[in-house]
Amino acid sequence: MYMMEDLINAVIVTAPNLAPSSAYVYDVLTGTTLHSYKGQQTVPGTLCTSGPEEFVFAACKERSSVLTWQLNRHELLDIRLFLPGRVTAMDVSPTPPTMLVAAIGEVMHVFNLESGSRVLLIKRHFQPVTSIAFFPCGAYFASAGADGFMYVWSVASIVATSAQGDTRQNVQPHKQLGQHSDKVTCMHVSGGTEGRLISGSADHTCRVYDLYTLCLLYTIVLSCEVTAVHMTLMATRIIVGTQAGQLVLLDISPYQTASTIRLRDELCNACHEGPVSAVQFLLSGTTVVSAGDDGEVKVWAVEERTDGVAASFEQRSAGAEEEGSTRLRLTLQRTLHRNKGPVSNMRVLLIDRKQLSGDYEDRPGVQELASFQPLAWMDTAVTVPPPPPAMRTTDNSVAAHLMRQFTLEHCHDEWRSIEFLLNR
Numbered sequence: 001m002y003m004m005e006d007l008i009n010a011v012i013v014t015a016p017n018l019a020p021s022s023a024y025v026y027d028v029l030t031g032t033t034l035h036s037y038k039g040q041q042t043v044p045g046t047l048c049t050s051g052p053e054e055f056v057f058a059a060c061k062e063r064s065s066v067l068t069w070q071l072n073r074h075e076l077l078d079i080r081l082f083l084p085g086r087v088t089a090m091d092v093s094p095t096p097p098t099m100l101v102a103a104i105g106e107v108m109h110v111f112n113l114e115s116g117s118r119v120l121l122i123k124r125h126f127q128p129v130t131s132i133a134f135f136p137c138g139a140y141f142a143s144a145g146a147d148g149f150m151y152v153w154s155v156a157s158i159v160a161t162s163a164q165g166d167t168r169q170n171v172q173p174h175k176q177l178g179q180h181s182d183k184v185t186c187m188h189v190s191g192g193t194e195g196r197l198i199s200g201s202a203d204h205t206c207r208v209y210d211l212y213t214l215c216l217l218y219t220i221v222l223s224c225e226v227t228a229v230h231m232t233l234m235a236t237r238i239i240v241g242t243q244a245g246q247l248v249l250l251d252i253s254p255y256q257t258a259s260t261i262r263l264r265d266e267l268c269n270a271c272h273e274g275p276v277s278a279v280q281f282l283l284s285g286t287t288v289v290s291a292g293d294d295g296e297v298k299v300w301a302v303e304e305r306t307d308g309v310a311a312s313f314e315q316r317s318a319g320a321e322e323e324g325s326t327r328l329r330l331t332l333q334r335t336l337h338r339n340k341g342p343v344s345n346m347r348v349l350l351i352d353r354k355q356l357s358g359d360y361e362d363r364p365g366v367q368e369l370a371s372f373q374p375l376a377w378m379d380t381a382v383t384v385p386p387p388p389p390a391m392r393t394t395d396n397s398v399a400a401h402l403m404r405q406f407t408l409e410h411c412h413d414e415w416r417s418i419e420f421l422l423n424r
Helices: 155-162 364-370 400-420
Strands: 006-012 021-025 035-039 048-050 055-061 065-070 087-093 099-104 106-111 117-123 131-135 140-145 149-154 175-179 184-190 196-201 207-210 216-221 226-231 237-242 247-249 260-264 268-270 276-281 288-294 297-304 312-315 321-323 328-337 343-352
Touching: 006 035, 006 321, 006 328, 021 055, 048 087, 048 343, 055 087, 087 276, 099 131, 099 140, 106 131, 117 155, 131 184, 140 184, 149 155, 149 184, 149 328, 175 207, 196 226, 207 226, 207 237, 237 276, 237 288, 247 288, 276 343, 288 328, 288 343
Parallel strands: 087 131, 184 226, 216 260, 226 276
Antiparallel strands: 006 021, 006 343, 021 035, 048 055, 055 065, 087 099, 099 106, 106 117, 131 140, 140 149, 149 175, 184 196, 196 207, 207 216, 226 237, 237 247, 247 268, 260 312, 276 288, 288 297, 297 328, 312 321
């Protein structure tokens, strides 16, 4: 169990001009540099972490491989998954069995990191996959592509299909969420009690889905292309980054009946001089970290507007408009990173500061994964027992910690019940 006072928000940033490093780690509160990871340049949108933030993964831009670091080490681990092409999207499951899904064009390659083997190839999209996001329970993941389609995939179906012995079998998706009219540029999953999935597209819209029923709840309409999306853990606030370098905040918690939300230009905050490449709320929902192609990573405080500007909500039945009561704006607190080229990846972790120490005691799962050999998955699987379930504290609040533990412990049973109802 982590002590509350030891928890920090650490942001991992990758950019092209960090050589000989691939990534820097900053403290969001103080802006100090905490750590760095050595290696090559990374592909945008492929930075991810596994388990209780024990490993950091990113696709290599210079060669067709996946780079892996232990959280508290500078050097690359000798665990490189070599792929037949450049990765366009990637994510890692948050719970055992730890799976890594990497997309090369329109084909997704599924790896089991506990055995070191490639489990399956998935061919469903007919244009390159642009985003992959696992659900917090680890039982499902979503994929989206330049074709505008979004699918939900069941890990259990993938395991069952791969058990038949042919890794080229084309498993069917658990659910087709729908299709944007242009490519999907970003996607995020919130795993609180009000689970939501949000997607952003070049068609100037975001779509919000209920994570448990997989039904469309809202369509958010903007005036320009969406490049980054995120929402709070309880899915009460949404933030959208645009091609024009703007950030748009929206509080959706009071509006349960609106189906279309049109965001006026007055709600947009000019935050970057180029497209927003990543944006993320801290757990409190009152602080936002954003990154852009202008090479800057900034920390913003969320405050209430006093100028009377609000969003427009269109009711599905009557088509009437009503004014939103919550008006939010961003105030710059500090700039963490600059002058290293366009930011390609950014991810905020709530971790124990001791986990970034070089003498941090390695856990059993770390030792097991570190025992892999390069290219082991191409020949024969390495039998490694899965690591024990890890406890993760997610906030400086006991209530938030208990809520997170409840979600992790009971999510699998809930998904089984939901899948049974959907398949009836």
